[in-house]
Amino acid sequence: MTIEVRWYGHGTWGITAGEHRIVLDPFFNDNPKSPIKAEQVEADYILVSHGHFDHVADAAAIANRTGATVLAAYEITSWLSEKHHVKNAIGMNLGGGVNLPFGRVKLTLAFHSSTLPDGTPGGNPGGFLLTIGGKKLYFACDTALFGDMRMIGDEQLDLAVLPIGDLFTMGPDDSIAALKLLRPKQVAPAHYNTWPPIEQDAAAWAERVSAETDASPLVLEPGEAVTL
Ligand code: NI
Ligand code: MN
Secondary structure, three states, X not given: OOEEEEEOOOOOEEEEEXXXXXXXXXXXXXXXOOOOOHHHOXXXXXXXXXXXHHXXXXXXXXXXXXXXXXXXXXXXXXXXXHHHOOOOEEXXXXXXXXXXXXXXXXXXXXXXXXXXOOOOEOOOXXXXXXXXXXXXXXEOOOOOOOOOHHHHHOXXXXXXXXXXXXXXXXXXXXXXXXXXXXXXXXXEEEOOOOOHHHOOOHHHHHHHHHHHOOOEEXXXXXXXXXXX
16 A cells, blocks of 8 residues: 655644545644645544644544544543534544554654643643554654653654654754654654744754664655655
């Protein structure tokens, strides 16, 4: 199965696996880097890592228009169902996974916070480990560096997506340390250059990845995709 992974800026990704379309952390309409708006997004599944606005923003609108199934912490899927009329949702919790027609989705640890935009507690923040057609894709989402990334690395990752923006998540230095634990074949940076407080030099980061780790850096422009 061909897997296409497209970045929409910030923490927003689209994954196409065969005929399945997955959107991760849908933040389109208020995302200054996204080349498209939420109304243009087609999806069968929507993954939401945590409750912050820049991750949950367009989840309900896309789910309600397309009928996509939302996967997130149970607190977030309950909030989407009860307050935003989302019909199809699978509530999860950390360490749990679910087998879907395109592959397996596991909710992994993240060290961050997860209050929803209206102040409702969003449960624990997470990341996602996707197993699609024999490939392993790990989206760390918003998190600090943590030592248990070594165990996620034991899965033999084809692609890791790490935040490098600093301030709200790990920055470039800790992303290099994370790569030594995760040991992916390829790594893409995210959650940077959306706004001035999280500006980073992705080219300099990529040079460090090549010099200091065994991973191949994959710096995408918003709207650009890679095929795995
Ligand atoms: Ni966040
Ligand atoms: Mn964020």
